[in-house]
Amino acid sequence: MEEFGIGRPSTYSKTITTVLDRKYVEKEGKNLLITDLGKLVTNMLEENFNEIVDVSFTAGMESKLDDVEIGEKDWVRLLKDFYPGFHDKIKQADANIEKVKIEDVKTGEICPDCGGELVIKDGRNGKFIACSNYPECKYTRNIEVQAKGKCPLCGSGLLIKKTIKNHRTFYVCDKKGNDPECKFISWDIPVEGKKCETCGSYMVLHRFRGKMYPRCGNEDCPSRKTRKKSDSDSKD
Numbered sequence: 001m002e003e004f005g006i007g008r009p010s011t012y013s014k015t016i017t018t019v020l021d022r023k024y025v026e027k028e029g030k031n032l033l034i035t036d037l038g039k040l041v042t043n044m045l046e047e048n049f050n051e052i053v054d055v056s057f058t059a060g061m062e063s064k065l066d067d068v069e070i071g072e073k074d075w076v077r078l079l080k081d082f083y084p085g086f087h088d089k090i091k092q093a094d095a096n097i098e099k100v101k102i103e104d105v106k107t108g109e110i111c112p113d114c115g116g117e118l119v120i121k122d123g124r125n126g127k128f129i130a131c132s133n134y135p136e137c138k139y140t141r142n143i144e145v146q147a148k149g150k151c152p153l154c155g156s157g158l159l160i161k162k163t164i165k166n167h168r169t170f171y172v173c174d175k176k177g178n179d180p181e182c183k184f185i186s187w188d189i190p191v192e193g194k195k196c197e198t199c200g201s202y203m204v205l206h207r208f209r210g211k212m213y214p215r216c217g218n219e220d221c222p223s224r225k226t227r228k229k230s231d232s233d234s235k236d
């Protein structure tokens with residue numbers, strides 16, 4: 001936003017919270033990933049309001065509003081130039097856009113209990129897999145998705161992010177259990193391309209009291225030992 005000259009520093013965080021709340025994006029570590037709903041809404045806006053969702057429109061409107069603020073532009077005139085066309089667009093879009101119901105995403109898998117179709121539900125505790133025959137069939141399962149980046153341990157496996165109850169997530173290498181096996185598993189978010197300065201192992205982001213801290217992914221690394229030791233020293 002800063003790069004395109006839209007919004008103000010004070011509006012950045014509000015913008016992020018809004019798109020998160022509306023489930024247009026999801027957080028993964030430091031990154032925001034667009035959701036299917038986000039893509040759908042973006043396409044719909046681009047199809048129907050292409051001039052308005054254009055960044056140059058936003059930047060232009062902001063500078064016109066600045067001109068109003070310093071008294072160089074008449075706000076009535078500004079609205080008269082903008083509003084009639086916008087109103088028509090809304091009427092047009094209202095007639096064109098079909099009501100979109102967000103369908104449960106089909107997984108293509110068959111329910112092991114009843115043979116029905118399995119879908120992805122978005123519940124209060126995050127996404128999970130459930131049977132489309134709910135409530136007759138109560139089958140549910142935790143979700144597994146492919147995370148960004150490669151396994152930091154073997155460098156070639158794909159990362160699978162598993163979500164269990166209460167949003168707790170962990171990462172495993174998709175080569176776990178395969179031959180040759182990779183034993184990568186981590187509660188912490190793997191960081192791509194960074195190595196521990198002490199032992200050369202991969203790095204992770206550890207969440208503690210709502211903040212993320214980089215640390216070595218190797219539990220036996222001296223850089224983690226010193227910390228643990230002093231923790232236990234103070235307890236003993």
Ligand SMILES: [Zn+2]
Pocket residue numbers: 111112113114115116131132133137138139
């Ligand atoms: Zn079922």
Ligand SMILES: [Zn+2]
Pocket residue numbers: 151152153154155156157173174175182183184
């Ligand atoms: Zn691996």
Ligand SMILES: [Zn+2]
Pocket residue numbers: 196197198199200201216217218221222223
């Ligand atoms: Zn280390």
